Amino acid sequence: MTEDLEPELPRGIALAWGVAASPQRGPKREMSVERIVEAAVEIADADGLGAVSMAAVAARMGFTPMSLYRYVSAKEDLVLLMQEEATGAPSDAVREAGGWREQLEVLFREQLQHYLRHPWVLDIPISGVPATPNSAAWMDAGLSALAETPLTYNERLAVMLIVTGTAHWAGTILAGYTRVERELGGGTDAVARNEDAMFRSLITADAYPHLRAAIESGVFLENTDPFSFALDRGLEGVAAYIAQVGEGRREQRQPWIAADDADIADDKRFREARKAVRDAERVLRAARKVERQTAREARERRAKQTPGG
Template sequence: MAETKDDSGPALPPAIESAWGLRGRPPRGPRPGLSVPAIVDAAVRVADADGLPAVSMSRVAKELGAATMALYRHVASKDELLTLMVDAGYGPSPGPASPDDDWRARLTRWAWAEHDVLRQRPWLLHVPITGPPITPQQLDWMEDGLRCLDGTTLPEGEKMSILLLITGYVRNEATLTNQIAEGSRAAGVEPGEMMPAYRRMVGRLIDPVRFPALLRVLNAGVLDQDDDPDDEFTFGLDRILDGIEALIARRAA
């Protein structure tokens, strides 16, 4: 019995009904061409261009050449709009990997796909997380992530925990990279000059008795140039995958 659909329980939130196309059409009005997908696409364009703070119902209405109140016939609130924007912003999941790839190659591909989305659309990181994924494309991402672990000996609960671990790492790395870039721009620091400037400041402040380990880092030239964010991401992801590999081996034994 593979059927898992459950129609019991509380009613679905309006945003989820809209995401899954379960809401009826609103009555025809002066702008019959206005639709939920058109509104969401316009909101994503605004966020892509000017960031999440620029997204408002009035700004999206202006983007569409419509009255603000006309949007509320399709999207009940800004919170509902944000939910739909996240689903659209992530876009389609990376899809099935090559059948020749092992679980590690598949998870690496999946993590890099999310990494690239968050680098391209950092406004996604500013939308509050209010619960587990429930919209269509987000569940597609989850499905593909779980399939990466097909063929391992891990129980299903640990597969879910691995996805949570990896996506948490991806979001944290993307948030850190984005905030550092924003801070550098605000301070007028040229790209590639942040770490050298930091090294000079730290070198003026520390003494070798109190900070011997940090001094060794400075003397080794670790802070002489900015790191490539992709290199840092690769290093961290590989360490996580090493741990998962050890877990799989332990479960198999």
């Protein structure tokens, strides 16, 4: 029987777990992986992820860029460590919250707060689950919340995606609105009024009847929390499914992710066919726009021809 080989950890992962070999010597005592990450996070908090570079971090610390590479050998590793530092780990309040739903709700709120404190984390491209201590701690906390349920591990991880995905999306939207608030001034109400006015000027009842009806209802001026609403509805669905599993009924669904075309996505003729479809859809949208405009003009002419119109 062949023993499983121990994988060779990427440098960034090894640094995150504290198992990477330390440099034999450094320029000064002030230089360390922890201090480098701290300086990089300070730059990102102030000016965004795009402002972070090995040169910028080195300048902030008063060293040369080459001296940093003795500790963090690539910017990708630095960004991974920054993400690990900024997202932190869940607090004890998650496990102490009560039932599984209450624990997941606390987990959601804590993740969202981390995103709002460090919005640049949301700009890091997603290339899989970071295999870092804090990332593992968040997953473990979610799985712990669901440990007493009859869900399989696959189902528990899927529930975690509802929570973490909603937190990530909420953080993205709220961080974006915060930037707009700073640019416009006047706070959230000013942003909402500006958004409502823009939609009212662009969206017509002829072209988008249901969206226009929502605008007329004042939907963009309401001070509501759509993310908590979405999370609540999602967790209610999970609770219903848990009850269903407890009765011995477990649904097996086919994946929604379309993988049928994945093997031919790089085929030239297939790409050309897809482009032709997109072009045809654009022409159809333009034709419908002309149709709506013509219909409005026809109604206006008819109104003028009608006695008393």
